[in-house]
Amino acid sequence: NMSKNRPESRAPPDIFYDQKEAQKYTSNSRMIDIQTEMSERAIELLNLPEDTPCMLLDVGCGSGLSGECLTEQGHIWIGMDISSAMLDVAREREVEGDVVLSDAGQGVSFRPGTFDGVISISALQWLCNADKKYHNPVKRLYKFFSTLYAAMKHGSRAVFQQLYPESPQQLELITTQAIRSGFGGGVVVDFPNSTKAKKIFLCLFCGVASPTLPKALGTEEEAKKKRQIKYVKEREQRGSDKRNKSIKKSRDWIIEKKERRKRQGKEVSINTKYTGRKRKPRF
Amino acid sequence: MRLSAFVRMRLITHNMLTSHVKGVKNGYPLVIKAEDIKEQETDFNPDFISRMITRIEWPALTKAMEMIGHTDQLPEEVPKDYETNNDFLKQAHHALMEIEVITGSLTCPESGREFPIANGIPNMLLNEDEV
Numbered sequence: 196n197m198s199k200n201r202p203e204s205r206a207p208p209d210i211f212y213d214q215k216e217a218q219k220y221t222s223n224s225r226m227i228d229i230q231t232e233m234s235e236r237a238i239e240l241l242n243l244p245e246d247t248p249c250m251l252l253d254v255g256c257g258s259g260l261s262g263e264c265l266t267e268q269g270h271i272w273i274g275m276d277i278s279s280a281m282l283d284v285a286r287e288r289e290v291e292g293d294v295v296l297s298d299a300g301q302g303v304s305f306r307p308g309t310f311d312g313v314i315s316i317s318a319l320q321w322l323c324n325a326d327k328k329y330h331n332p333v334k335r336l337y338k339f340f341s342t343l344y345a346a347m348k349h350g351s352r353a354v355f356q357q358l359y360p361e362s363p364q365q366l367e368l369i370t371t372q373a374i375r376s377g378f379g380g381g382v383v384v385d386f387p388n389s390t391k392a393k394k395i396f397l398c399l400f401c402g403v404a405s406p407t408l409p410k411a412l413g414t415e416e417e418a419k420k421k422r423q424i425k426y427v428k429e430r431e432q433r434g435s436d437k438r439n440k441s442i443k444k445s446r447d448w449i450i451e452k453k454e455r456r457k458r459q460g461k462e463v464s465i466n467t468k469y470t471g472r473k474r475k476p477r478f
Numbered sequence: 479m480r481l482s483a484f485v486r487m488r489l490i491t492h493n494m495l496t497s498h499v500k501g502v503k504n505g506y507p508l509v510i511k512a513e514d515i516k517e518q519e520t521d522f523n524p525d526f527i528s529r530m531i532t533r534i535e536w537p538a539l540t541k542a543m544e545m546i547g548h549t550d551q552l553p554e555e556v557p558k559d560y561e562t563n564n565d566f567l568k569q570a571h572h573a574l575m576e577i578e579v580i581t582g583s584l585t586c587p588e589s590g591r592e593f594p595i596a597n598g599i600p601n602m603l604l605n606e607d608e609v
């Protein structure tokens with residue numbers, strides 16, 4: 196069972212994210228790259244008004260890698276995290292946002308209508324655990340989502356990354372409580388057919404009735420189809436947006452990069468049906 | 479432990495924070511006790527400040543300034559022309575973005591529960607019986 200290897204199944208977050216673990220977020224460049232890439236995609240999914248400095252919340256802000264992406268794009272943010280070791284690292288990194296030590300499962304303690312958007316990178320799955328005797332994941336998730344909903348501006352979005360695709364029950368547990376709290380929205384799957392690049396984002400809308408509510412996931416096949424439809428739609432939308440940037444390392448991204456290089460007068464290999472596909476390892 | 483001047487609680491965050499102790503109806507605004515305050519210049523972004531003005535509880539901000547000993551710096555009320563009033567936006571910017579509480583506490587006005595602020599980080603964690 197893979198889940199045994201996940202950090203959430205080993206210890207509560209405030210224990211797991213100790214000084215040693217927190218240091219990885221300043222020293223492990225692979226970790227930093229992954230967090231950064233996911234953060235940038237999450238921010239993109241927030242669909243914030245262009246050239247407008249916004250007030251954002253980062254749930255599970257940790258060492259502030261995700262927050263730094265928000266700063267880079269000209270936004271002001273507040274971060275909340277349950278691990279003081281992670282927040283200490285945020286301080287060492289001299290992040291721009293203010294951070295608060297708090298447990299998302301105890302609720303979001305900000306005034307109504309404060310935030311123009313919310314991101315949360317690799318943190319939400321922790322709320323599905325009962326780390327203490329008195330923890331009830333359903334109650335904690337509901338408390339979190341209902342107070343989050345209240346703290347957001349109507350029309351804004353909350354984007355959560357890294358809900359493990361292998362665990363439909365967990366996703367259902369989360370979405371059920373989100374919907375109960377008033378949110379609409381659904382799941383966006385990047386690279387649904389690639390085991391490595393596949394990324395799941397839960398996009399929640401505050402105060403927007405959405406026709407595509409993610410209901411309980413059916414069979415794996417059906418679920419796959421549903422995710423793919425959403426994925427394609429999402430890609431089409433993204434294709435028509437102004438910045439017109441493709442997801443890093445995707446086929447489109449590679450083709451675009453080749454075009455750029457061609458225009459720069461560089462030599463590039465021709466595009467084939469294999470372009471952008473994962474290669475089989477060779478022995 | 480190394481202390482950086484960057485993580486802090488600014489008054490904009492105070493203006494947004496509420497107490498979420500079980501049973502509390504109106505946990506706002508939190509009463510500030512400040513032992514260590516810093517002022518630090520940050521880039522003035524009039525667009526952001528003017529966008530935020532409608533979201534800010536102005537009386538809570540003037541009160542916060544009073545509580546940390548900065549008096550006579552802000553107008554009692556937000557002027558009608560706030561969007562174009564650069565002097566006002568600068569004053570608001572200073573109060574919201576440049577005054578930082580490093581050490582102290584926040585007290586829930588209803589329950590009296592105190593949330594400590596250490597190294598610029600408010601500790602809003604609740605005990606089991608407060609959730």
Ligand SMILES: C[S@@+](CC[C@H](N)C(=O)[O-])C[C@H]1O[C@@H](n2cnc3c(N)ncnc32)[C@H](O)[C@@H]1O
Binds near residue numbers: 262298
């Ligand atoms: C994988 S880290 C992500 C760090 C951060 N997004 C970054 O980019 O540096 C997950 C974070 O979620 C936090 N977390 C886990 N459970 C939490 C909870 N109940 N409330 C608040 N934060 C939580 C952990 O302490 C940890 O810092």
